[in-house]
Amino acid sequence: MKSEDTIEKKLERLAQVIGPDETLIEDVMSRINIAPIDVLSIGQAHNIWRKIMKSKITRLTAAAVIIIVLVLSIIFLDKTVAPAYAVTDLPGLFEQAKVIHIRGWQHFPGHRMPDGEEIPPVEIDNWIDREGGRSCYTGTGLSVDKNGVRVTVSETISDGQYKLILNHTERYAVFFSISDYQRMLEAYRTSGVFSGQIFGDIEQLQNFEPVGWEQMDGVEYQVWQRETAHTITQHAVRLKFWLSPQTGRLGRVQIWSRVDDGRWELSKDYFIDYDVVVPDGVFTLEPPEGYTLKNTMETAILQELGGGGGAGYSDDKYSLRANTVISFIMGEGSIIVAWQSLDSKSEIPQDEFFTGLEFGGPLPTLPVEIYGLKPAGVKSDLMYTGCHLTHTQKADKFIEWSLYVPDGAPPASVRQLGFDVLYRFNLDPEPKWRIGLTADRNMPIEGSEDFEKWVLGAMGELSDDGNAPEGMTYEGVLQLAERVRESSAK
């Protein structure tokens, strides 16, 4: 028993003694079939949702996901349930809306004030001016802890060149300037090209069912409904859309949440107007009187490229930050994701993680490593496996650029719903937390021109010298994806 062989033999003998239990699987499966997982998941989902809402980080991530889904749903459904129109008309109809006004109320389902009363809803007043590249969004947050209930309200106003964030709770204002690349990106994301991409998956509508008719402002709307549960949290929501068959437009959106006792409580109630005159002052970057100015337009902070999910965590061992920065979907289905991961309490310099990496080789073993992707929001066995493309550095930040190649044909839904990010911790001991990373705004890259404009543009945006790493080409990435597919097929 002095060698490893002896240990191995002892282990093998132990395994023989333990032996298989012929009936275990059958016994377990017969017992769990009595308790349907769907019921369990839904029941537990609300506990999870409560946990999410108790954590600032996860709450904001969840809120971001909801907002993205809502916005995409609004854009997507806006023009697609119009029996009077042919499907081919829909992208054109979508582009006709130059101004979108979303007004309504944000409620806080599942939560109450300490006295048991409903938390007062927050009024929402959002504007999108596509042509002018301007926008105005209201954001809300909810914090529930032993100190009570705290609702935060902020507003983000963009005039296309600068962005002003107003924190109405803390009463302060911060200015950001927007780079040329990001201006281009913002415009793109609200353009008809983006909407055209969204219309690519119209079969999603099959999941909605008509439940009635209602009139609003003299217009007849058909009400469509769908109930769904979030892939990860299993949080159950009911979506209701008011659609005009005459105009193909979406007039109202309601999102309901299922709370602990099984009741449905209203979460969002939005009314949508199209091409209305924008009142003066909506996009004016002027902080209200009495607000503390963190900076001015002249000293505006250059807005960092972002848009993916981000999370942070700190305890006595770690001070972690991780986020996806931007992601692109290549024509053949593979995904490029730029991501970061930093443990500021670690003594390992970040550049060491990126030493010796090769194009197409293993990913850097960063504290949080995004090793794969899965399609979000749908049942799928598809797995995207990651490999290293390159890295860029801006100031003290290192950004990993990875390629994720699917092991089969991706569902069309990935273009709307994005991906669940699969990650692991390269830390010992592992932190006792879960990060909420997402990669859900994937810009399609259909050729070399797109690649150079968007992917290399983003790499340059995230580099100190403003240039993308040399040798990175559309064809090179496609060839790499093909090699990965071939090797995984063997």
Next chain:
Amino acid sequence: MQTDAELVQTVLHGEKQAFAVLVKRYEKPVRAIALDVLGDRHLAADVSQETFVKAYEHLAELRRPQAFGPWLMKIAQRCALDSLRLRPKETRLETKVVTVIEGPNGQLDEDKQRLLAAIGKLPKSEKRVIMLRYLGDNSVKDVADIVGRSVGTVTKQLSRAHKHLRKMLERSEK
């Protein structure tokens, strides 16, 4: 081979049959833990079943699906301890006396008990790969796929685990 995380997600998506793969994969590691605590194979079999049912019932609460293995092993440990607490005192004393015999009563011999106890003391990552490799009858490649690590990493972990086990057994023999 699907990773634990993928199987967990599949089960949570409503495909219950995928849980059978997890039961098959962790059947022996779970029973080994129960055996280590209880010293009785019949009781360990009952606890194994209870462990998997509990794991299934609480699967949606698992925050990191890729940590299914360690999470399951904790449940097994808890279930086994609960079972131990529920047993009458005289049975426990009897077990102490007869555990040196490996035979029809379902107990392990002393060597195997010490080996099981030593496995239980390994660091989390080493314990997992040892159990999957030897008690779960998986190849090194399969273990690597299951835990989502490279073959090289798993090989190193197994090698370290062997060394740790050897040292622990040597100490316990003295």
